[in-house]
Amino acid sequence: MSNPTLSRAQFRDKLALYLVTDHREDTANLLDVVQQALMGGVTTVQLRRKHDDGAQLVELGRAIRKLTREYGALYIVNDRVDIALLTDADGVHVGQSDISCTDVRKLVGDTMVIGVSTCTVEEAHIAVAAGADYLGVGSVFPTSSKPDADMCGIDGLRAIADCVDVPIVGIGGIQQDNVGQVLGAGADGIAVVSAIMGATDVSRASADLLAMVRER
């Protein structure tokens, strides 16, 4: 992996409970929820806001950078490498229609980790060959926060986990009652949006999910 300050094992460990932000308009509230999630034990935060302008993304990114540093979590930016560079992110996450992993590497060199969303074994092989440091694999289950996402299911996740050596984070419809299946299929961590962002008690929901990953 690329980030020189973490060992492979430490990096894998930091992917245990991976929070992806939602698109709520109230950004003060968003940051408040992110902080509660970090207090509960979230180990990585991904800034993913498809509709925000650059100035807003820089502002949110700098705030999340500060919070994640305080709690010892990784901070990853979805898609926008410029925002990742400006806000001193630990990494960039790209989907299949975003800037390619190879192109992201040209911009960030070895200073950041790169994650790639994959849904098939073929996509996973291509991402790893292109230098991906981890894979986001999904959707494992149907999800309301990304209803048009391709589904790979538990079997698809297992096929990819059997195939590649980089850490794998399952994503898509993951809740407390199905975390066991995701880990059982070979995921190193779980990525969630609504299971944390939509929880009544955000810290508690985060702590419960983290405990499930750690106890596997």
Add this chain to the structure above:
Amino acid sequence: MSNPTLSRAQFRDKLALYLVTDHREDTANLLDVVQQALMGGVTTVQLRRKHDDGAQLVELGRAIRKLTREYGALYIVNDRVDIALLTDADGVHVGQSDISCTDVRKLVGDTMVIGVSTCTVEEAHIAVAAGADYLGVGSVFPTSSKPDADMCGIDGLRAIADCVDVPIVGIGGIQQDNVGQVLGAGADGIAVVSAIMGATDVSRASADLLAMVRER
């Protein structure tokens, strides 16, 4: 200005007829129209596609980079500094809600020019103080391609032109019948979307507009 390969006068000259792309879905057709516009004499092309994913932007940007080089035109990327860096752009253009000019400069250093959209004298002063190499000033006239844009009008354009030394490109609703007013108010060049992208004869429309700027 920042780009080391152009003199100040050459740079100002390259802003004479500044084409901003539209959002049409047929990107092969988009590139065809851009080429016709370059054949007609367009001196700068800005890639502005607010809804495209990163992979698409990289592909379009590389194609426009190739075309603009062939015709000796500048190639500028709207908003996304990462795409500008990856596609070897001559510059980045940012609006008031995009990444700030100061932050763009951190990423591009002196290798690219930076343009900033401004609508008031105050915004213009701030942009120039932050190191903007040129200003896009508008909307000068009401425009269908950006109906919610702030209006500065001809008087607002003149007020900014009287105040700053960097080159100014008027934008917003500019057509053949009002180019004279825009130049008369102090603009160095004109930026258009539909007057070229929507023309029946794109090369002819471009040549006619360029002649009007050159003959002033």
